Amino acid sequence: MRTPQRLSAAVLVAVAAAAALAGCSSAGSAAAGQAPAPATPKSILVPVFPTTVAAPNGSVTIKREPNRIVSLDPTATEDLYAMGAGTQVVAVDQDSDYPPGVPVTSLSGLTPNLEAIAKYSPSLVIASQNSGGLVTGLGKLGVPVLIEPAVATLSDAYLQIEQIGQATGHYNQATEVVRNMQEEINDTVRQAGTKYRGETYYWELSNDPYYSVTSATFIGHILDLFGLKNIADAADKPADGGYPELSEEYIVTAKPQLIFLADNQAADGGQTPAIVAKRPGWADMPAVQDGNIFGLNDDIASRWGPRLPSLVNEIENALAGAKS
Amino acid sequence: MRSRTRSRAPSRERAALRYPRSVRRLGAFGLAAAFLAAATLVAAFVGAADLNPLATAAALLDKVPFVALPSSMSPLDRAVLFQIRLPRVVLGALVGGLLALAGAGYQGVFRNPLVDSGLLGASAGAGLGATLAIVDLGRAGPGVVPVAAFVGSLAGVAAAYLTGAVASRTMLGDGVATLLLAGIAVGSFLTAVQTLLLQRSAQDIQAVYSWLLGSLSAASWQQVTEILPYAAVSSVVILLHGRHLDVLAVGDEEARALGLRPGLVRLIVIAACALAAASAVAVSGLIGFVGIVVPHVARRLAGPSYPSVLPLSLLIGAGFLVLADTLARTVLSPAELPIGVVTALIGAPAFVWVLRGTRSAST
Numbered sequence: 196m197r198t199p200q201r202l203s204a205a206v207l208v209a210v211a212a213a214a215a216l217a218g219c220s221s222a223g224s225a226a227a228g229q230a231p232a233p234a235t236p237k238s239i240l241v242p243v244f245p246t247t248v249a250a251p252n253g254s255v256t257i258k259r260e261p262n263r264i265v266s267l268d269p270t271a272t273e274d275l276y277a278m279g280a281g282t283q284v285v286a287v288d289q290d291s292d293y294p295p296g297v298p299v300t301s302l303s304g305l306t307p308n309l310e311a312i313a314k315y316s317p318s319l320v321i322a323s324q325n326s327g328g329l330v331t332g333l334g335k336l337g338v339p340v341l342i343e344p345a346v347a348t349l350s351d352a353y354l355q356i357e358q359i360g361q362a363t364g365h366y367n368q369a370t371e372v373v374r375n376m377q378e379e380i381n382d383t384v385r386q387a388g389t390k391y392r393g394e395t396y397y398w399e400l401s402n403d404p405y406y407s408v409t410s411a412t413f414i415g416h417i418l419d420l421f422g423l424k425n426i427a428d429a430a431d432k433p434a435d436g437g438y439p440e441l442s443e444e445y446i447v448t449a450k451p452q453l454i455f456l457a458d459n460q461a462a463d464g465g466q467t468p469a470i471v472a473k474r475p476g477w478a479d480m481p482a483v484q485d486g487n488i489f490g491l492n493d494d495i496a497s498r499w500g501p502r503l504p505s506l507v508n509e510i511e512n513a514l515a516g517a518k519s
Numbered sequence: 520m521r522s523r524t525r526s527r528a529p530s531r532e533r534a535a536l537r538y539p540r541s542v543r544r545l546g547a548f549g550l551a552a553a554f555l556a557a558a559t560l561v562a563a564f565v566g567a568a569d570l571n572p573l574a575t576a577a578a579l580l581d582k583v584p585f586v587a588l589p590s591s592m593s594p595l596d597r598a599v600l601f602q603i604r605l606p607r608v609v610l611g612a613l614v615g616g617l618l619a620l621a622g623a624g625y626q627g628v629f630r631n632p633l634v635d636s637g638l639l640g641a642s643a644g645a646g647l648g649a650t651l652a653i654v655d656l657g658r659a660g661p662g663v664v665p666v667a668a669f670v671g672s673l674a675g676v677a678a679a680y681l682t683g684a685v686a687s688r689t690m691l692g693d694g695v696a697t698l699l700l701a702g703i704a705v706g707s708f709l710t711a712v713q714t715l716l717l718q719r720s721a722q723d724i725q726a727v728y729s730w731l732l733g734s735l736s737a738a739s740w741q742q743v744t745e746i747l748p749y750a751a752v753s754s755v756v757i758l759l760h761g762r763h764l765d766v767l768a769v770g771d772e773e774a775r776a777l778g779l780r781p782g783l784v785r786l787i788v789i790a791a792c793a794l795a796a797a798s799a800v801a802v803s804g805l806i807g808f809v810g811i812v813v814p815h816v817a818r819r820l821a822g823p824s825y826p827s828v829l830p831l832s833l834l835i836g837a838g839f840l841v842l843a844d845t846l847a848r849t850v851l852s853p854a855e856l857p858i859g860v861v862t863a864l865i866g867a868p869a870f871v872w873v874l875r876g877t878r879s880a881s882t
Contacts, residue, residue, distance in 0.1 A: 303718070303719075305724075306718050401725065401726060401729070402737060403664075403729070403730075403734065403736060403737040404729055404734045404736035404737070404855060404857075405736060405737075405855075406725070406729075429853050430851070430852075430853045430854035432851065432854065439854040440736070440854055440855045440856075440857075441567075441853055441854060441855065442566065442567035442568075442736070442848050442852060442853050442854070442855050443603050443736060443737070444566045444567040444568035444599050444603050444604060444848070444853075445567035445568060445852065445853030447568065447595065447598065447599050447603060448567075448568035448569070448595065448596070448599055449853075450595070474739075475598075475602040475603065475606070475739045475740065475741075476598040476599055476601075476602030476603040477598075478598065479593075479594045479595040479598050480595065
């Protein structure tokens with residue numbers, strides 16, 4: 196999966212350079228186009244710079260509309276492009292791969308290299324964690340950094356998109372993105388109704404050892420929308436942050452009716468429904484006998500960006516196709 | 520080192536005065552075998568799945584030849600017992616026995632009580648192999664990681680051995696200290712490469728980290744049968760060299776005078792220990808402390824003679840890991856603990872206790 200990315204990295208850098216040039220001009224016109232839009236909701240007045248974002252890492256002030264954005268997180272990258280800030284993006288980290296054509300670089304969001312980031316002379320950096328002294332280090336260079344960590348609820352996911360919108364001068368588009376997401380998700384959930392209420396599920400993050408998620412996690416909240424019951428909740432304890440390592444014996448005897456596989460790209464060493472069904476001792480589980488094992492798109496299931504409605508849809512489709 | 524051998528002699532004499540040596544040996548073997556049997560029984564009866572103990576006992580006895588007992592177990596519970604719990608117990612016993620035996624063998628070869636089964640780049644090599652498999656070769660299928668860890672572990676030892684041999688200018692590893700130091704250098708190097716790989720691939724950190732902490736959570740009969748041949752060959756070779764290790768303990772010169780080729784013995788035992796440790800690591804990841812603590816416990820039970828220490832280590836190591844894994848999967852049930860954490864949590868205090876005992880016995 197990564198190799199083709201590497202191969203095309205050079206091409207993408209070239210594209211990035213072109214995009215950056217294009218970004219400089221189009222960002223100006225976009226700002227001009229937006230400026231007169233007076234229909235700004237509530238207290239946040241945008242796109243007026245300087246603006247101060249109440250980000251998870253404190254107040255972040257952005258003086259001018261940022262036209263050289265570096266995104267170090269795949270979710271932030273998806274957010275930016277969904278709200279039309281893509282032309283302002285000059286570089287994204289090595290794990291960002293959506294939408295197609297984003298300017299992928301070798302930058303890492305987990306072990307960021309300040310000099311490598313500074314080389315892009317960014318006017319705004321967005322990351323999901325403040326590792327390697329990112330905020331302080333880039334702060335010395337006068338570069339504002341927005342830390343948007345993994346969220347636990349849908350409303351936090353929406354809030355992040357709005358914060359990124361405010362920071363990039365796309366607040367209106369960001370609220371539009373959020374509104375569409377909410378509508379789409381609500382539609383899906385409304386259609387499902389109470390059909391699946393009380394069905395039990397096991398969500399598999401990894402299989403050696405068996406890591407799962409509880410209802411307290413983001414994914415848990417999403418499945419709560421359908422009223423499903425999570426077998427991992429029995430193993431919940433504060434220390435593991437909602438990601439318990441489950442005993443295989445327990446998974447089998449808890450008899451979940453549905454199994455969801457978040458790490459399901461067989462090409463990546465992941466587990467497909469066929470592999471799961473063949474695990475020793477699993478054959479007598481209801482979910483296996485009914486064929487209710489569902490592989491989900493790894494990327495969509497592990498990000499909290501604008502493709503969330505697709506995840507909810509994917510889950511609904513699985514539920515609709517499940518035997519019970 | 521020298522003070523240790525000197526202090527060992529009187530305590531052995533004292534023990535010999537109290538009991539005949541054969542009685543003490545017999546007692547030690549009885550104790551170790553009972554420990555393993557008890558650990559296995561406990562492990563078979565407890566787990567996150569609340570299986571009915573009576574039904575479990577009936578189902579287990581039913582497997583004994585010439586015994587036919589109807590068990591009320593549902594097919595699901597039966598699958599949990601025979602496909603999930605039992606292979607894990609058996610695999611735990613195998614891994615624990617191999618790690619302890621390899622540790623004891625290395626301690627004999629290097630005449631050093633501080634070494635364990637992860638020595639000479641074995642753990643570091645396995646870690647690099649597993650990381651490589653998870654990060655870069657994951658695409659090739661789910662069975663790749665054990666093979667890569669196995670090969671990595673053996674390659675790590677081979678690299679360390681060759682480095683040591685080149686550094687001490689003798690192919691048969693007469694420079695014991697040089698060999699150990701070469702192992703440290705090779706180990707650090709391999710760990711550095713592994714960390715480098717991991718830095719590149721953030722999304723695999725969780726998988727690699729889990730592997731490094733060790734786990735038997737995905738144990739299966741298939742894994743048991745896969746490592747069994749290597750386990751058998753390496754164990755037999757190590758066990759057959761107990762007397763040679765005793766002779767080595769008095770020093771190379773003396774051993775040579777007694778007609779032994781110290782370098783050759785060392786090469787054979789190191790190769791067998793490397794194979795034992797590699798097959799354990801392949802299915803369990805890195806589990807610390809078993810290889811260093813267990814041989815010391817064996818020595819306390821039966822004295823320092825390797826023909827006793829080696830088989831005792833095998834038995835006690837097996838029982839110890841079965842017990843540790845039982846704790847790992849029941850303490851937080853239905854959640855699990857990484858087994859490496861459990862072995863260190865029990866192993867470290869046990870080690871201190873053993874050391875204290877050794878001290879007081881020798882003063």
